[in-house]
Structure formats: C-alpha cells, structure tokens
Amino acid sequence: MSESKNPLTKIAVVGPESTGKSTMAKHLAQVLHTVCVSEYARYYCQHLDRNYTLQDEVNMFHGQLALEEAIISFANQDVLICDTTILTVKIWCDHLFGDTPALVKSTIATRPYDFYLLMDIDLPWEDDPLRDFPDQREHFRAVWEQELEALEANYNVVSGQGEERLQRGVEHVMKFLNDN
8 A cells, every 4th residue: 555645735936027036946946855847938938039929828828837747746845846837827918918818817726836935026127038027027016916815825925135035935935834
C-alpha cells in the first residue's frame, strides 16, 4: 500500500511589471528547495515582432497552464512556486482589449492558488523590451489587488528593497506554510 501524497501547495508571486516577481519566485524556490514555474509570456513574446493580439493572450494562457502542469511533478516539499499565474492574462486582456475570453475567466475560477505574494511598486522601474506601462504601475497595483480580492485570495503585499524585500517574502510564505 502506498502512502498518499500531501496536496500540493501552490504559491504565486504576482503584481505589476518591474516589481521583482521573477527574482522573488526564484528566491522562494531556492529557499524551499522546490521548483519555480516561469512566466510563459516572456518566452512567447521574446521573439514576437509585432504587437500582441487577443489570440496571443489566449495562447499565453494555454502556455502558462501547460508549463505549470509540466513542472508540477518536479515540486519538492509539496510546494510549487509560480512566477505569475493565468490571472495576468485576464488583467492584460481587460486592459488591452476591454474584456477577457470566457475560457480564461472560468479557468481562473477553478484553478486557485493557496497563497499569493503581491509585489509592491516601490522598486525603481527597470526598462525591458517586454515591459509596456512604466507610468501605470499604480493603476496595475490597484487592479491586482481588486482581482485578488474578487477571488477571495489569501495574499500579502511585499515591499522593501533588495535583501529586505526577499526576506519579507520568505517570512510571509513561511508564516502561511506554518499556519496551514
């Protein structure tokens, strides 16, 4: 008879552009000795030589889901760290195209994450060809908070600079894991 595996705890690092999500997600994965699901949109858009379309957003949605599913089996300690989620697709679709496809919305509702770190906008903007809205960070910070509230998500906001920021993220995650 085999032992039943504990359910996987999924922790998502989310927020506006240029807030240290990837750095935080990689750091958490290292601290927790697990894997990090990268942001699929970065791979997708890296060689895109045009403005992305609604179909591109849907493609990124499917890619993020597939990447997460492919990496889940490598998670250790029953924890998976996600550098963003498909909720990003909804936020971009709503902003760029005025609405989000029903498939994306319904999937978001059925794919909860156990805990979110919402990265604050207190870091300086770092230019990157894949970043679009340096002057709308406050807007997107508010949108992220609204979306997480609408999901009744369990989350903490992470602010601070450098090592202090990373340590705060670890502290929030460890508190969540110890309390659950």
